[in-house]
Amino acid sequence: MKGPRKMLAPMLTVLMAIGLLAGCGSNDDNNSTASGATGNDVKGEKITLRMIESLTSPKRTELIQAMLTKFESENPNIKVDFISPPFDQADNKIRTMLGSSEELDIMEVRDLNVAEFVNNGYVEPLNSYTEKWDDFATVSSVSKSVGTVADKLYFIPNGLYQRQMFYRSDWFEEKGLKPPTTWQELYETGKQLTDPAKNRFGFSFRGAGGSNGTTDAMILAYNGANVNVEDSMFTTDGATVYSTPEAKAAMELYLKIYKETSPPDSINWGFQEQVQAFTSGVTAILLQDPDVIQSLQEKMEEGTWATAPLQTGPTGKALFSAGGAGWGISSKSKHKEEAWKLIAFLSSPEVNTGFSKDFGLIPIHTSATEDEFFKTGPYKTLIDMSNKPDMFVNAKPPFEYPGTGQWGQVAMESGQALLLGQVSLEETLKKWDAFWVDQKAKVKK
Incomplete structure (x- = not known):
């Protein structure tokens, strides 16, 4: 992934085709649903989600904004206030907002800072949400591991990076x-x-x-x-x-x-x-x-x-x-159900695969292996490497x-x-x- 770390990172077929990790267990009594429906939806009350990205660039911001517009059209009771700081200031901006308890619902968490955010109590575990999310079954094991600290999942990657x-x-x-x-x-x-x-x-x-x-x-x-x-x-x-x-x-x-x-x-x-x-x-x-x-x-x-x-x-x-960044929920969010509903939308196979094609990332769902887009051209190299696992060895980064x-x-x-x-x-x-x-x-x- 580019930025202060660009980490590092596996091949497309490995990312999407190797066995999925065991499902994360819930450790609380959260009654969230896969859709994230809440009382606010039933009552017709309109709420605003504050969301901030980290890996900002003009094209990327435009693509994300288009997805948010689609989400808002499908969920008229939810408005998204999308914050896009300059790339070289974004991570510090997120830290400042979290440290000062400024209102924030969804933030882009990176493999580089997820352990830091967890240690500071800034980010909410997603286990209880994903166990009720049908699409989680096709999220690749590598995608899950990127956002996991001590067996708890803290963000869903919006795509994966591999050199x-x-x-x-x-x-x-x-x-x-x-x-x-x-x-x-x-x-x-x-x-x-x-x-x-x-x-x-x-x-x-x-x-x-x-x-x-x-x-x-x-x-x-x-x-x-x-x-x-x-x-x-x-x-x-x-x-x-x-x-x-x-x-x-x-x-x-x-x-x-x-x-x-x-x-x-x-x-x-x-x-x-x-x-x-x-x-x-x-x-x-x-x-x-x-x-x-x-x-x-x-x-x-x-x-x-x-x-x-x-x-x-x-x-x-x-x-x-593999490296990646993705969407996590602030531990102090007052709208966690709605925040998860948005994350589930952005992380669905259709939306995530489309974003990956448009921006040039590796999709997080194993179903994308069947897409010809990722089997030909410049992406083919990733598959070629995956066919030689003894030569190209996947090593777990020190994210924790x-x-x-x-x-x-x-x-x-x-x-x-x-x-x-x-x-x-x-x-x-x-x-x-x-x-x-x-x-x-x-x-x-």
Whole structure:
């Protein structure tokens, strides 16, 4: 998912076709119905739901607003006050509203901050609602796990994000190159495609917000089978993945990829700059989630770009995880029944699959696997990866650690210092190791 974290993330068929998690049990006496019908509906009283999004963008906001308009037309007794802060201010805006007990019914919760919101008592468990919701049966197990903390579900994703490789097929054809299948090949291929005199570079590097999407992917791939897939910041013997010799080897290659295949100013690039460099013909290889597909289709000529699977490490494995954001109910909402009714509407197979097509996300329902839209074109790569589960391994992200939301900032700041030569690689890895050792200790307490 893009943003401070962009996490990380699985392939379409895995996301939609693997077995569903066991249904979440109710832990209260809530008498909600699948439809969310309440006394307000019966009496004809009109209520207003206050709803705020996090991952704002003009097109996304427009799409969500259209869905809300449809919901309001079908539910004339409910009005939705939709709040769309600027993207870089949205999460802090949500925290401020929740912390000050400002009136709020539905907020967009992210995999990065769900543990934080749960620990602060900001978000309502949805278990008692989903057990009465018929459509919950087709929500994929990965979609459920993204919004779950300690066996309780706190948000329904509005779509899933999973990284894949996008590359300039026209550049590759010019030089007779094939898409790189390993990180080492990515470096070697990137060097062949780099020509600073022509303002051409092999790799669309990202050194600012979200940079840990690359460093984490490389370190996990290099650790390979030694990663604890149920707790992916740690190895099977309990050490952090950053404390291993494999992590050092991965980061040594990471430094070479930046210095020898990437634009120098990409140390300051975030999501927008990274994608813009690719679409404008500055870079040849982009690692991103499927939400960039529409932008590429709009800005690039057909046949000039293509997709390929993720790169593997020395042992032939690539570890990935799904990321997502979605709709949760504020624990202090005065209209929880109506709030759930709206979430159920937005999360229905028809509405969610339509939104996923329009915005470029992976739908949350297993039924979407039968849709030809997701079986062809740039989405096909996700299915190709899912057909090789021994090579492309699904690892659970560290969403349940309270400090997960800060990890992106820590990794970015220390990573930039490393790239600038201000600190050594050993110092950087020790800092990253200490961060996750501390997170583990806090959870144990």
